[in-house]
Amino acid sequence: MNIKDLKYLVALAEHKHFGKAAEKCFVSQPALSMQIQKLEELLGIKLIERSNKSVLITESGLNIVKRAQDILNQVEAVHELARSAKDPYAGELKIGIFPTLAPYLLPLIIPALVKKFSKLSFYLLEEKTAVLIDQLKLGKIHAAFLALPLAEKQLTTTHLFDEEFLLAVPKTHELAKAKIIMQKDLENKKLLLLEEGHCMREQALSFCQQLQATETQDFRATSLETLRHMVAAGVGMTLMPKFACHSAKNLAYIPFQSPKPLRSICLAWRNTSAKQALLNEVSQEIISTVKTNA
Amino acid sequence: MNIKDLKYLVALAEHKHFGKAAEKCFVSQPALSMQIQKLEELLGIKLIERSNKSVLITESGLNIVKRAQDILNQVEAVHELARSAKDPYAGELKIGIFPTLAPYLLPLIIPALVKKFSKLSFYLLEEKTAVLIDQLKLGKIHAAFLALPLAEKQLTTTHLFDEEFLLAVPKTHELAKAKIIMQKDLENKKLLLLEEGHCMREQALSFCQQLQATETQDFRATSLETLRHMVAAGVGMTLMPKFACHSAKNLAYIPFQSPKPLRSICLAWRNTSAKQALLNEVSQEIISTVKTNA
DNA sequence: TAAAAATACTCCATAGGTATTTTAT
């Protein structure tokens, strides 16, 4: 068996089309077709159900594709190891981050990271948590900022910081002049929240439950900025993570009484990552940068 | 990079001797020597510290050896997966079946199938015909029980059996004591039928046309059991497939004069299915089970 | 000087390309 064959198989599983897969692998369609056939012959099983209109992966094929992906990640890790053996601070670092954190955290830390790890090329992927976890497992990114707790056993995490949530209200609101929000202030009140799929939505919902507050039923925002504008327009109030609390006309941010609601942010990477050592250093740098700037 | 190269590297790390390692890999010493050099060149780092008396693995070499071992294990796992997938009588078989057949046919055949194909895990999906065909094409199920005729060219079918329709009437009905239903008996009569989307509805409608019978306009049942209860309650009469004709209080089932109305049931799978052979055997088993039990 | 790795060279298996055919919708 050959690593290339596995690449071909994985590409085929991804594109479900011999021509497209071949193109992605920079070989001709017959070349890929032949190698897949050889692989099937070698393994003695059908991996693919072919017709001219559809390419389906068989059940056993799917299992093998998963393994193959893993193997390709490991092979990539070998290259990574070699690169970082040449210079641990050189190469690429692809980091995922979710949308309710990205625009507020990145401006804080990226300058410091770029300065400290000047030979490293940073690539950023902004996606919702579920996508990030998939991409991590698939080896498409090296690490991701995620909110704890995390149930993934194959991921290593370092805790970076806890971010407090403040209550965002219109300046005209009765709570706008409060120094602190008490438990009872929000009882039976309605909050504007984000749409499904944002991890922050879940965190906010669980905090709502504690406070016996509820969600406004007829509206869900697609981003924190939308949410901020809704609040500024006087439509309602919401929870806002501290880094996102830039002062704005018509807006007041008020801290909660302890226990304050917060989200716990970590950096996560595959247990098997070749960049373990580097990622630990990156984590340390983030921690200290956030500490001095927050 | 090549899996063989990794084997060579791991063997060398184990034996710390090019000649011995080469022997273990069933190649000549120069062959192994060359490939290790090529690997070092590819990765751009020294993996081995050579002298004629000692072979030492460098620090980065050691890390890579560990990875390589892991990769070789994974590759072995792929072979293992393939080996266990080879037994066509093991694994999963996902079969779709439509709701007017499922509860009557399955109790007949599933015990026999489970006994005959004991290493196979059967999964059943009960959905209307249109859904089943979609799921088949998408590769979500391996096969489906469907009523003939079938317009799908990409599906292979084996005819399993023909199932006769009987007339179900309340015992108080004028036809309840008839031995046989003649063509003219139903002329201009009204029948209770199933709701849209059931293939049996279409079959019944087409038979109604032949007999110049019509459908009761103000009611459509959602299942055969509802239909049976409606008839038992004296609301009207309907067609009932033979397997569903369990005797019930207040109900009589009467056969039709030839040509009897019937539905033709087949097992269908993708022309490209990897389980062709198995499915043919399953079909045979179903045919003989139905024959002996019907 | 002796054991072991590296080099030189030759061969051939096979991956991969282009052109074409087959297949299924």
Next chain:
DNA sequence: ATAAAATACCTATGGAGTATTTTTA
């Protein structure tokens, strides 16, 4: 009729063999 996969055939890369040389404890 058409899109897509399979086949045929050719080329060339590179893996592996044997014979030999170089290296260094």
